[in-house]
Every structure is written in structure tokens, then in C-alpha cells.
Amino acid sequence: MCGIVGYIGQREAYPILINGLKRLEYRGYDSAGVALTKNGHISIEKQVGKISALEKWIGDKSMDGTVGIAHTRWATHGEPNQTNAHPHSDTNNDIVLVHNGIIENYDTLRQMLISKGHVFRTETDTETIAHLIEEIYKSTDSFEEAFRAALLELDGTYGLVLITRHEPGKLYAARKGSPLVIGVGDGEYFVASDASAVLAHTRDMIYLEDGEFAVIDLNGYVTKTIQNKVIEKQVERVTFDLERIEKAGYDHFMLKEIYEQPRTVADCMRGRLMEEEGVARLGGLSDIMHNVMRARKIFITACGTSYHAGLIGEYMLEEYCRIPVEVEYASEFRYRDPIIQDDNLVIAISQSGETADTLAALREAKRKGATVMGLVNVVGSSIARETDGGTYIHAGPEIGVASTKAFTSQVTALALLNVMIARTKTMSAEQGRRIIQEMKALPDKVEQALKSDVLVQEIAEEFKNKTNFLYLGRGYNFPVALEGALKLKEISYIHAEGYPAAEMKHGPIALIDEDMPVVVIATKDSTYEKIISNIQEVKARKGRVIAVVSEGDEKLKHEVDYTIPIPTTFNFLQPIISIIPLQLLAYHIAVLRGCNVDQPRNLAKSVTVE
Numbered sequence: 001m002c003g004i005v006g007y008i009g010q011r012e013a014y015p016i017l018i019n020g021l022k023r024l025e026y027r028g029y030d031s032a033g034v035a036l037t038k039n040g041h042i043s044i045e046k047q048v049g050k051i052s053a054l055e056k057w058i059g060d061k062s063m064d065g066t067v068g069i070a071h072t073r074w075a076t077h078g079e080p081n082q083t084n085a086h087p088h089s090d091t092n093n094d095i096v097l098v099h100n101g102i103i104e105n106y107d108t109l110r111q112m113l114i115s116k117g118h119v120f121r122t123e124t125d126t127e128t129i130a131h132l133i134e135e136i137y138k139s140t141d142s143f144e145e146a147f148r149a150a151l152l153e154l155d156g157t158y159g160l161v162l163i164t165r166h167e168p169g170k171l172y173a174a175r176k177g178s179p180l181v182i183g184v185g186d187g188e189y190f191v192a193s194d195a196s197a198v199l200a201h202t203r204d205m206i207y208l209e210d211g212e213f214a215v216i217d218l219n220g221y222v223t224k225t226i227q228n229k230v231i232e233k234q235v236e237r238v239t240f241d242l243e244r245i246e247k248a249g250y251d252h253f254m255l256k257e258i259y260e261q262p263r264t265v266a267d268c269m270r271g272r273l274m275e276e277e278g279v280a281r282l283g284g285l286s287d288i289m290h291n292v293m294r295a296r297k298i299f300i301t302a303c304g305t306s307y308h309a310g311l312i313g314e315y316m317l318e319e320y321c322r323i324p325v326e327v328e329y330a331s332e333f334r335y336r337d338p339i340i341q342d343d344n345l346v347i348a349i350s351q352s353g354e355t356a357d358t359l360a361a362l363r364e365a366k367r368k369g370a371t372v373m374g375l376v377n378v379v380g381s382s383i384a385r386e387t388d389g390g391t392y393i394h395a396g397p398e399i400g401v402a403s404t405k406a407f408t409s410q411v412t413a414l415a416l417l418n419v420m421i422a423r424t425k426t427m428s429a430e431q432g433r434r435i436i437q438e439m440k441a442l443p444d445k446v447e448q449a450l451k452s453d454v455l456v457q458e459i460a461e462e463f464k465n466k467t468n469f470l471y472l473g474r475g476y477n478f479p480v481a482l483e484g485a486l487k488l489k490e491i492s493y494i495h496a497e498g499y500p501a502a503e504m505k506h507g508p509i510a511l512i513d514e515d516m517p518v519v520v521i522a523t524k525d526s527t528y529e530k531i532i533s534n535i536q537e538v539k540a541r542k543g544r545v546i547a548v549v550s551e552g553d554e555k556l557k558h559e560v561d562y563t564i565p566i567p568t569t570f571n572f573l574q575p576i577i578s579i580i581p582l583q584l585l586a587y588h589i590a591v592l593r594g595c596n597v598d599q600p601r602n603l604a605k606s607v608t609v610e
């Protein structure tokens with residue numbers, strides 16, 4: 001899940017590469033490096049830490065060259081130090097490459113290469129690729145052939161870009177399991193693991209598929225399969241704006257993304273609500289509509305925040321569509337040999353569309369004959385491409401590592417799917433219309449919920465030094481409790497647990513004392529009375545309660561330490577509103593604790609390793 005950028009053209013490559021890397025820093029940020037070709041020589045610079053550390057390290061050194069590659073790393077093999085940072089090279093720095101992914105058979109290859117006299121400088125799997133190409137190139141005249149033959153030897157995943165002294169005017173790129181796009185400019189070309197890295201220069205992209213590679217020079221590019229078949233790739237135009245991925249005046253991307261939610265929720269619904277018929281339309285499912293509608297069982301598979309959205313999906317699809325739904329972490333689903341039949345629908349939810357476990361889970365489901373649909377944010381991502389059909393959530397680029405707007409859009413998209421399926425079952429047109437009306441009101445209600453910000457800041461100030469938090473919710477608000485706890489953990493490094501409120505009695509209650517803040521989502525729904533009892537159980541043990549309540553709820557005001565009033569909606573839509581103050585709470589606590597909100601330690605935005 002590292003970030004890669006490559007450039008070949010007439011301009012100086014270094015600033016283009018560095019700026020591209022900065023846009024990719026969300027993919028990993030424990031070390032970074034750059035390599036440039038000039039006058040037949042390749043210079044390599046790398047440093048531990050963020051891109052700014054690399055820039056500082058390079059300082060005034062001359063970094064000339066119009067062909068180059070760069071990398072920001074999130075370590076898998078080998079400690080994140082300067083040596084293990086990319087780019088990596090062969091014996092004489094003739095072949096230099098950056099790589100995202102994991103080479104599973106690297107140890108066997110490395111032993112073989114050592115036995116042939118290669119000396120390795122790093123602990124990485126990536127260095128093996130450079131030496132392997134070097135070795136194969138000894139017995140062939142064609143560098144391209146050596147490159148291709150080496151790819152055939154690699155097990156595992158790679159998105160890689162390479163420069164070589166043997167052919168100084170070329171960039172080589174290859175993809176298997178890790179995303180790679182080629183940006184086509186005017187007499188110049190870019191390669192990146194994400195289009196946003198090169199969007200400042202071009203909107204025309206070629207998406208490499210797994211098992212494909214490209215050879216690029218100043219005159220153009222050739223794309224082939226690793227079986228050596230030339231393939232014509234279509235150039236696709238990216239439509240999102242660069243300024244949408246800037247901070248737009250907010251201190252952090254996360255805060256900007258929290259505040260974007262009235263719009264992103266609306267964007268997710270745009271053109272999809274059929275008011276008169278009381279139904280939702282999801283065009284991306286048209287090819288698989290029959291299978292979606294007749295599905296006898298639905299599996300939802302995802303990781304992290306997307307998994308929490310999936311839990312909400314389960315509750316709503318079972319309640320309204322009466323179809324059995326199972327939600328499973330993709331990492332479990334892919335390995336446990338689940339019972340999947342060909343009349344089952346598997347929904348893979350992923351913001352990035354690149355999460356390795358989710359991708360593998362959907363492949364497993366396909367292999368077993370299920371219809372697979374994606375609920376994805378990043379257009380053109382691997383999951384979006386490999387599913388039989390899907391729904392984009394249209395949240396726009398999410399840069400903050402802790403997912404916020406993607407979550408509310410995922411739940412919105414699930415709600416659309418829910419109405420669409422339910423209307424073919426028992427839901428009446430009248431009920432459908434009421435739901436559509438209520439969904440239309442969601443952006444305003446989210447806007448209202450954002451007004452809790454000032455109060456939430458006060459609460460954050462009071463509780464910022466606590467070491468543990470408990471989050472409780474029931475029904476549709478239980479996954480919200482899980483998500484609220486996850487947000488706090490991710491960015492403030494405070495231990496937090498989400499629990500179904502009643503289940504608290506079977507364990508967490510033992511932890512409650514005056515030092516334990518308990519965040520309870522207690523909006524007025526069918527479980528309201530029950531959750532009041534749970535709150536009393538906490539209060540009886542001197543726990544501090546912060547309750548997210550329905551606007552106008554006077555009763556709870558007297559029972560708890562703080563109430564955060566938010567608008568209410570239909571139960572199955574409530575999480576879209578309830579999560580807002582919890583996102584803000586995590587954000588403000590993290591800021592007050594001096595944490596790096598957008599790039600929390602050890603995490604990465606897109607986890608493309610298992």
C-alpha cells in the first residue's frame with residue numbers, strides 16, 4: 001500500500017515526482033525515495049519519514065533529470081529505515097525500481113540469486129526483483145524480455161515502475177494486484193498508483209489491469225500482457241477536480257471531509273431517487289438486476305469502517321427485504337471457505353476499492369458462483385472493475401486516513417439498495433415514497449448535526465486525557481457505537497470499545513468507574529426505553545455519560561453528564577446522522593492531544609496487503 005509516481009517527458013522530473021508523492025502520502029508514510037536518470041547515470045536518494053523528510057535530506061543537492069521514479073512506503077518486509085526505503089536496485093544501480101505489493105516467493109528467488117553471486121543490500125522483497133531482472137538480462141539481448149520474464153517468476157502482488165541505465169529513455173511499469181495508472185500528457189507520461197498523484201498534469205488515464213505491463217518512452221507507450229500479447233488500452237478521462245482534494249481552508253482533511261457530508265450524502269442520492277414510484281434506481285446494477293432481486297442470501301464483506309457500514313446494511317436488508325444477510329470481515333471470509341451458492345449475492349464494500357482482503361474475498365465469492373457487486377468510492381479501482389456490477393457512492397476523494405464521509409455515503413447507498421429491493425418485495429409504493437421523502441431530507445439533517453461541533457469541542461476538552469472510552473448503542477445505533485470507537489482509537493490512540501448497550505452487563509460494566517467516559521447513542525427509536533436503563537446502570541457505577549440524543553429530548557438531560565442533540569429520521573437512516581458528533585468528538589480529542597489527525601501512526605488509507 002505504498003505510493004508510486006513515475007515521470008518521463010521534457011520537464012524536470014523531481015518537482016513533479018515530489019508533488020505527486022505528497023498526494024499519495026495517505027497510502028503510507030514511513031519512508032520515501034526518488035531516483036532520476038541523467039546522462040546515462042541513475043541517482044537515488046531516500047530517507048526515513050515523510051516526504052518532507054526526504055526533501056530536507058535532498059536539500060540543495062542537484063536533482064536533474066527528465067526521467068524518474070519515486071515512492072512513499074508503508075513497510076511490509078524490513079524495518080522502515082533508509083536502506084529499506086525504495087527505490088531499490090540491482091548490483092550496479094543499473095536497474096532501479098519502486099514497488100507496491102508483496103512478492104511472496106522472494107525468499108526462494110533471493111536464495112537462488114545469492115547462489116549466483118548477487119549481493120543484497122536490503123531486507124526487502126523488492127530488491128529481489130531488480131536482481132532477478134539483472135540475472136535474466138545476462139542471457140538475453142532484450143531488456144523488455146528480461147523484464148517480462150522476471151514478472152513471470154514473481155508470485156504475489158506488484159505495482160511497479162522501473163528505470164534502467166540500459167535504456168535510459170524509458171519507463172517500465174507493471175501491475176498485478178496493486179493499482180497502477182498511466183497519465184497521458186502532451187509529450188510526457190506519468191505513472192502512479194492513484195490518478196490523484198498526477199491529476200495536476202493530465203486527466204487522461206490508462207488503467208493497467210492485472211497481468212499487464214507498459215513500456216513508455218517520449219514517443220508513446222506500448223501495453224502488453226505478461227504473456228507478450230500487445231493490447232490496445234483505452235484512455236479514460238478523469239472528471240473530479242483537484243481542488244476537491246485540497247483542504248479548502250480546513251485545518252485537516254478529516255475535518256473538511258466531516259463537513260462535506262451534507263453534500264456527499266446528497267451526491268450519493270443524486271439522480272437515484274424516483275419520488276413518484278417511491279423507489280431508488282441504481283444504474284450500475286442493471287446488468288445483474290435479476291440476480292440482485294432474486295438473491296436468496298446476501299453476504300456483505302468489507303474491512304474497517306466499511307465493515308461497520310455493512311452491519312447497518314445487514315439490519316436494514318433483513319428488516320425491509322426479509323433476505324438473510326451475513327456480514328463478514330473480508331480477511332475471514334476469504335479464508336474460511338464460506339458456504340456460497342449461485343443464487344447468493346455478495347456485496348463488497350470499500351472506500352478505496354483496493355483493500356487486498358476485500359478484493360480477495362470478492363474473487364473467492366466469484367469463484368464459488370455468487371453474483372458479486374461493489375459499493376465503492378474510487379472510480380476505476382480494482383474492486384469496481386472486478387465486480388459483476390456495482391454502485392459508486394460518489395463521496396469524492398477521501399484523504400484523511402480515518403474514513404468519515406465514505407461511511408455516511410456507504411450507508412446512504414445501502415439504503416438506496418434496500419429501497420430498490422424492498423419495493424419488489426413487500427414494500428408498498430406509499431411506504432417507498434415516505435422513505436424517499438425522508439432520504440431527501442437527510443443532507444439538511446446532517447447539516448444540523450454538524451452544528452453540535454461547538455458543544456462537542458467542549459466535551460472533547462473535558463475528556464481528552466482519559467485513557468479508555470466505551471461506546472454503546474442498540475439496533476441500528478450499535479454499528480454506530482463500533483464506528484465511533486474506531487474513530488477515537490484510530491486518531492487519538494485512546495483505547496475505545498464499541499458494544500451493544502445491553503451486552504455491557506456481560507463484561508465492560510466491570511470497567512466502569514468515575515474515570516470511564518461512556519458515549520451512548522440514545523436517539524428515540526424502539527430501543528429508547530431500554531437504553532435509558534443501560535444509562536442508569538452506568539450512572540449507578542459513577543460512569544460519565546455523554547449521550548447523543550434526539551432533538552427535544554428533555555428526559556435524558558437530567559440523567560447524564562452531557563447530551564448532544566441531533567435530528568432524528570427513520571431508524572435505518574439514523575446512523576447517517578448519529579455518527580456525525582462521534583466523528584467530531586474523535587477529531588477534536590485527537591487535535592487536543594496533538595495527534596496527527598490525517599496520518600495517524602501505523603495506519604494507511606488503502607491497505608493493499610493482507
Ligand code: G6P
Pocket residue numbers: 303304305306349350351352353354355358401402403603604605606607
Ligand atoms: C484502512 C483505512 C480505514 C478503512 C479500511 C477499509 O484500515 O484506514 O479507514 O475503513 O482500510 O478500507 P476500504 O478502502 O476498503 O473501505
